[in-house]
Amino acid sequence: MTPEHLPTERYDAQLAEKVARLQSMMAPFAAPAPEVFRSPVSHYRMRAEFRIWHDEDDLYHIMFDQQTKQRIRVNSFPAASELINALMPAMLDGVRDIPALRHKLFQMDYLTTISNQAVVSLLYHRKLDAEWQQHAEALRDKLRAQGFNVHLIGRATKTKIELDQDFIDERLTVAGKEMIYRQVENSFTQPNAAMNVHMLEWALDATQDSTGDLLELYCGNGNFSLALARNFNRVLATEIAKPSVAAAQYNIAANEIENVQIIRMAAEDFTQAMNGVREFNRLKGIDLKSYQCETIFVDPPRSGLDADTVKMVQAYPRILYISCNPQTLCENLETLSETHNVSRLALFDQFPYTHHMECGVWLTRK
Numbered sequence: 136m137t138p139e140h141l142p143t144e145r146y147d148a149q150l151a152e153k154v155a156r157l158q159s160m161m162a163p164f165a166a167p168a169p170e171v172f173r174s175p176v177s178h179y180r181m182r183a184e185f186r187i188w189h190d191e192d193d194l195y196h197i198m199f200d201q202q203t204k205q206r207i208r209v210n211s212f213p214a215a216s217e218l219i220n221a222l223m224p225a226m227l228d229g230v231r232d233i234p235a236l237r238h239k240l241f242q243m244d245y246l247t248t249i250s251n252q253a254v255v256s257l258l259y260h261r262k263l264d265a266e267w268q269q270h271a272e273a274l275r276d277k278l279r280a281q282g283f284n285v286h287l288i289g290r291a292t293k294t295k296i297e298l299d300q301d302f303i304d305e306r307l308t309v310a311g312k313e314m315i316y317r318q319v320e321n322s323f324t325q326p327n328a329a330m331n332v333h334m335l336e337w338a339l340d341a342t343q344d345s346t347g348d349l350l351e352l353y354c355g356n357g358n359f360s361l362a363l364a365r366n367f368n369r370v371l372a373t374e375i376a377k378p379s380v381a382a383a384q385y386n387i388a389a390n391e392i393e394n395v396q397i398i399r400m401a402a403e404d405f406t407q408a409m410n411g412v413r414e415f416n417r418l419k420g421i422d423l424k425s426y427q428c429e430t431i432f433v434d435p436p437r438s439g440l441d442a443d444t445v446k447m448v449q450a451y452p453r454i455l456y457i458s459c460n461p462q463t464l465c466e467n468l469e470t471l472s473e474t475h476n477v478s479r480l481a482l483f484d485q486f487p488y489t490h491h492m493e494c495g496v497w498l499t500r501k
């Protein structure tokens with residue numbers, strides 16, 4: 136695959152290979168056949184980052200070939216949203232002839248939503264000054280006059296200048312209900328919006344007959360917490376990153392959801408609190424014992440769950456586990472499968488044309 140050409144004709148074969156690979160990885164755990172969710176074959180990524188190459192009076196977006204490390208010029212990027220593709224030439228046109236915007240610009244990061252909002256970050260190897268800000272504001276206004284709903288951010292060492300805001304608001308219809316999700320620049324969000332909706336709807340379906348409350352670790356901006364709130368009395372969710380927690384708090388209010396509480400804490404610390412190893416100020420005023428959690432939901436980073444958290448998770452009758460790395464999922468399942476059955480398995484093709492797989496398991500106590 137080159138950045139400008141997606142082998143769409145090979146999409147089905149590549150997905151079939153992933154299904155077979157996942158099935159063989161999950162065979163030791165007697166998992167059922169996966170429920171498979173296809174991605175759109177193009178324009179599926181809501182975010183993309185490019186290096187910027189300066190060539191005399193011109194400049195363009197580039198990527199590096201992962202194998203050969205060679206530089207590849209990228210005029211269009213069909214994996215990314217239509218909005219990113221429309222913004223890419225507009226950004227270059229806006230920067231090319233303005234030395235204050237162009238000087239030592241080395242990267243542009245794009246984040247977009249299907250609600251058609253965008254934030255573009257310009258990264259520099261130099262200090263940003265008032266002149267930069269003045270020209271960036273002019274560029275932003277020019278882009279808006281062209282019809283883009285865009286926000287610009289300048290970044291340099293220890294500096295972040297947001298011209299007006301560093302977030303955009305996504306709107307997703309999840310099982311018939313429109314949800315608002317604030318997404319913050321440089322914070323985690325699911326990259327493939329269509330696949331995110333499949334994941335949310337699958338999680339809702341898996342937990343539809345739940346009773347009691349839900350405990351969630353690694354909740355990000357409340358993506359799953361808010362969608363799943365309708366299946367539980369209450370949701371208690373934790374997340375380490377401050378901007379994501381702030382976005383989650385906003386999203387609770389914006390969606391008028393009253394049964395979700397977010398705590399900013401590392402999963403490892405929360406596990407210690409649950410095990411009574413240590414007391415934490417952040418948990419003051421939160422009556423953990425009042426929660427009747429029969430289900431736990433985890434969506435950890437690629438490294439999976441640490442050993443103590445696996446043990447803590449294992450105490451719950453039902454476990455919903457979304458993973459962007461089946462390798463670490465399988466490592467965790469070696470322990471979890473001692474006490475739980477894999478009742479459902481799903482493959483979400485979040486990363487088409489790559490080897491990466493996103494999957495979900497629904498575990499029920501034996």
Ligand SMILES: C[S@@+](CC[C@H](N)C(=O)[O-])C[C@H]1O[C@@H](n2cnc3c(N)ncnc32)[C@H](O)[C@@H]1O
Pocket residue numbers: 323324325352353354355356357358359373374375376379400401402403434435436459
């Ligand atoms: C795969 S993302 C999932 C986020 C969210 N569930 C979603 O769908 O957008 C993993 C999240 O775990 C958070 N995280 C990473 N390490 C953590 C830790 N040690 N404790 C708690 N959260 C952590 C990251 O900030 C990120 O938001």
